[in-house]
Amino acid sequence: MAAHCVKTENPWRLGGADVDCLDMKTTDVLLIGAGPIGLEMAVALQEAGYEYVHLEARQVAHTISWFPKQARFFSSPERIAICGVPLRTLDQSKATREEYISYLLGIVQQFGLQIRTYERVTRVSPCEGEYRYEVETSCPYGGETYRARHVIFTIGDMHGPRPxxxxxxxxxxxxxxxxxxxxxxxxxxxxxxxxxxxxxxxxxxxxxxxxxxxxxxxxxxxxxxxxxxxxxxxxxxxxxxxxxxxxxxxxxxxxxxxxxxxxxxxxxxxxxxxxxxxxxxxxxxxxxxxxxGYRMDGSLLARTGVELEGASQTPNHDPTTMETNLSGVYMAGTAAAGTQLRFKLFIENCHAHVVRIMRHLGSKDPTHINPLAYTDLKRRSLIAES
Ligand SMILES: Cc1cc2nc3c(=O)[nH]c(=O)nc-3n(C[C@H](O)[C@H](O)[C@H](O)COP(=O)(O)OP(=O)(O)OC[C@H]3O[C@@H](n4cnc5c(N)ncnc54)[C@H](O)[C@@H]3O)c2cc1C
Known part of the structure; x- marks a missing residue:
């Protein structure tokens, strides 16, 4: 769990006053993407005491930020709530884009999450040694190179419009x-x-x-x-x-x-x-x-060596652990589905991804998580047993 501290200037880093020195060149986990599932994953890693670096290409909740103004979620608030924090809406109906963004930003502050916003991961490649993956990024002031034992992609599935x-x-x-x-x-x-x-x-x-x-x-x-x-x-x-x-x-x-x-x-x-x-x-x-509709840009995953399958370009992964065909590389959130020609993964059935990954990493089950995660896992194990 030890990390090597390197002095680095990142005026874009979000959270905490210590912007000068970040334990970041080597880290246990490198987490990519700060949508709702990326945030829930970050809280689980933090709770379990992992050293992790969290990178976001744009701003927290970027995907939700380009929803139409005042658009309402289809899913009920209790299903899209994360980290066990209730999501209350003004009129007790489905959350609007604005309510949900504000809720997610509150989560970042409540849990003191450290997120390097406006820092896009451009390359992930296997390397020798205990830190198995080298990760390159680009950001407004240049870019960084990290080494990580594990890499988790929570990059979503809506990177651009379908042509x-x-x-x-x-x-x-x-x-x-x-x-x-x-x-x-x-x-x-x-x-x-x-x-x-x-x-x-x-x-x-x-x-x-x-x-x-x-x-x-x-x-x-x-x-x-x-x-x-x-x-x-x-x-x-x-x-x-x-x-x-x-x-x-x-x-x-x-x-x-x-x-x-x-x-x-x-x-x-x-x-x-x-x-x-x-x-x-x-x-x-x-x-x-x-x-x-919108589609996933699978090029980073493909360059990393994650196999993309079928018309949806679904990242090859074991659904019981969320580990991809690359050892130590995981998918969580809607990114696990690839481009969704018919929607199968929503926020509500992605909470369980976080638990599966934490279990595979050998950690205790997270407590700050939407309880649906455990309902989902129980239902699936009952299906598997029958
Ligand atoms: C109008 C509209 C309504 C919707 N309604 C619902 C609904 O009712 N219920 C529901 O469950 N879903 C709904 N969705 C879909 C919803 O947006 C997704 O389910 C949700 O955002 C997925 O969360 P996520 O954390 O998996 O990924 P995202 O929220 O997509 O987050 C991924 C993050 O990763 C970042 N990222 C991507 N690539 C990189 C990179 N290379 N380096 C660093 N960061 C990167 C992105 O900038 C983004 O912030 C709706 C979508 C739209 C457009």
Whole structure:
């Protein structure tokens, strides 16, 4: 557990007054990512007395920070609470983006977590000796090199938007124009303007209803004949009503095949999602939101030597220990699923990852953790026994 202390300047380090000297060049555990599961992992490591370095490429809770303003979680507060700290919301309903970010920052302060924010891990490679992995980072003042016995990836699975393509490969022309975005921040910019939203799952439906309510003229293009069944149960009837009454214009079974500054060419598709030739039509729009999902960037994992499997590029790991095909390298949180084509991992079923890793490291079970972690583990062991 001993760590070698090296004097280093990092004006970006978060937490604690001691910014000059950090026991960091060698460490037991290097933890990558400070989303909810990264924070829960950090608290477990701290409770067990591990020497660890926690790195975050952006700011704490970066993924949540780009949710639309005032967006509500689908999951109940007690399911996304971490470290055994209750999450109370203002109106006792699902947490908003703002409430959850503020809660997570409170966790960082309450547990005195030391997180090196704005420090991105760029390379992890095996090396000789007891500190088995060398980790390189980049940050605003340069970068660091660390050596660690164990590396835990809690890097999430939403590193960038899924590209809009014609055939799975060829990018649609015009997606880089300034009035086209893959991130819905808030409805205000679209007031009184013609907005096309591309997508038919929850994010698209939610943005469509909010922008409609904020005074935009909203149209929705989706490649399937009906909106997705996974849309929040309170939202689905609402958007279907608005579509039925032509308040939101719905273009089912269409895909945008070309975007210009003033128009979008929509191409009808069949049930097999193939474009039907010679049936394109143009519609005028001021703004386009491409809300067709996000994907994991698995390149760091691949360079590290973690095998990525299947269309989702799921990191190869043992689900009972969360250890990858590399000894001492673990996955936790939604990153363990790779790009989620259908959502399987949520915050609520990732708490157990923390316990599995702590057990594999040979530690006592964490106490500062969402109790769902143990419910999940018990359920799984019952399934395994039966
Ligand atoms: C609109 C919206 C609504 C959602 N609603 C829900 C919901 O109701 N319930 C739910 O469970 N989930 C929901 N999600 C998904 C939710 O964001 C994730 O489940 C959650 O953030 C996963 O937590 P995590 O800790 O595994 O990863 P993340 O929160 O994604 O954290 C990963 C962190 O790792 C950092 N990182 C990545 N690469 C590096 C690197 N190389 N070096 C250093 N740091 C790195 C990132 O900057 C990020 O801060 C929603 C997502 C969206 C977009």
């Amino acid at each position: 809009l393509t014609l055939d799975g490969e060829t990018p649609v022309e015009g997606t880089n124009l300034p009035h086209v975005s893959s991130y819905f921040d808030e409805p205000h910019p679209y007031f009184g303007r013609k907005l096309l939203i591309v997508g038919g799952r929850n994010s698209a439906a939610e943005a469509a209803v909010r922008c409609y309510r904020a005074g935009a003229q909203v149209a929705l293009s989706y490649r399937r004949s009906e909106l997705d069944s996974s849309i929040k149960y309170w939202l689905k009837p609402e958007i279907e009503w608005l579509i039925r009454h032509d308040e939101i214009k719905f273009f089912p079974q269409t895909v945008p095949s070309r975007i210009s500054r003033t128009h979008v060419t929509l191409s009808p598709v069949g049930d097999d999602l193939a474009i039907i030739p010679d049936s394109d039509f143009d519609e005028a729009f001021d703004f386009i939101l491409l809300l067709i």
